Amino acid sequence: MRAKIHVKKANKLPVMFDYQYYLAAVMYRKLACVDFIKADETHRSEGYKFFTYSNLILEDKKACKRGLEFQNAYIVVSSPNKEFIRCFAQGFIQEPEFNLGKAKLLVEKVELLKEEQMGTKVELKTISPIYSKTLRETTHGLVEWDLYPKDGKFHENIHKNLVERYLEYYRREPQDNFEITSLLDFKPKRVSIDNSYRRCSLMRFVATGSQELLQFAYDAGLGEKNAMGFGCVEVVK
Numbered sequence: 001m002r003a004k005i006h007v008k009k010a011n012k013l014p015v016m017f018d019y020q021y022y023l024a025a026v027m028y029r030k031l032a033c034v035d036f037i038k039a040d041e042t043h044r045s046e047g048y049k050f051f052t053y054s055n056l057i058l059e060d061k062k063a064c065k066r067g068l069e070f071q072n073a074y075i076v077v078s079s080p081n082k083e084f085i086r087c088f089a090q091g092f093i094q095e096p097e098f099n100l101g102k103a104k105l106l107v108e109k110v111e112l113l114k115e116e117q118m119g120t121k122v123e124l125k126t127i128s129p130i131y132s133k134t135l136r137e138t139t140h141g142l143v144e145w146d147l148y149p150k151d152g153k154f155h156e157n158i159h160k161n162l163v164e165r166y167l168e169y170y171r172r173e174p175q176d177n178f179e180i181t182s183l184l185d186f187k188p189k190r191v192s193i194d195n196s197y198r199r200c201s202l203m204r205f206v207a208t209g210s211q212e213l214l215q216f217a218y219d220a221g222l223g224e225k226n227a228m229g230f231g232c233v234e235v236v237k
Helices: 020-032 036-044 082-094 152-170 211-220
Strands: 002-009 072-078 097-100 103-113 121-126 133-138 141-146 178-193 196-209 233-235
Touching: 002 082, 020 036, 020 082, 020 097, 020 178, 072 082, 072 211, 082 103, 121 211, 133 152, 141 196, 152 178, 152 211, 178 211, 196 211, 211 233
Parallel strands: none
Antiparallel strands: 002 072, 002 103, 097 103, 121 196, 121 233, 133 141, 178 196
16 A cells, blocks of 8 residues: 655755655654554564655756755655555644754645556566665675675565565465566665665666565565665556
8 A cells, every 4th residue: 555745845945865864764753643652663673664665756856956956746655554554644644744854844735545456567666766785705704785786686685585574474475476577777876874875776677476476565665674765666657
C-alpha cells in the first residue's frame, strides 16, 4: 500500500542537498504521533523494517547552489503493512508542518494510492536510490564496500536481502525467483548516511520473477536501509 504526501515550502530557505537523515526522523515522528508504541518498537528494532519512501520529488525545481529550491513536491511512502501506511498518512494530516534542516514544509494533501498488482515481469525505476554493500578483504583487513549494478555481488545481495525480508515478514518461504534482467538506465549517487558518504544507485530496469517477490520488492523496497528512504521503486508505464 502507498500514500502520496503533497507538500509545499513554507519559508524561503532551500532544503539541504543531504536531507535524508532529517526526513527519516520526520517519518518516525509522524508515526509516533499516531502510534507511539509502534514507532518506538520500529525504531529500536535491529531487524528489518518493512517500509520505504521516496526522495522529495520536486514538481517545480529551481536553480539554486545552496540546496533544493522549489515550491511544490511530494513524497511516496510504501509498505506491505496497510496499517503502517494509514498511521503515516494520519500523522502527516494531524501534524502537517515539519522541518528539513532550516527549511519548513507544509503538507497540503495526503492521498492513499491505488494498489499496483505485480505480474512476473515489470519495468521499474527508483524514486529513491538503492543501497547495497558487501565486505571485501584489503591490506587493512575487511572493509565495507559499496556496490553498483555492474558488480555481480550487487545482484546477489539484492536477491538474498529480498528473500530474507519476505521470509521474516510473512513467516513463509517465497517462490524464490527474482532477477534484474535488463538495466535500462543507471546513475551513481553519493548519499550521506551515518556521517559518511555511501555510493548508491538510481536505476531504471526490468525485473522478472515470482509475483510474490516482485510485489514485495515494490511494497517494501529493494536493497538496504529502506526505512532510511532507500530502494523505493515505481512502475514505469
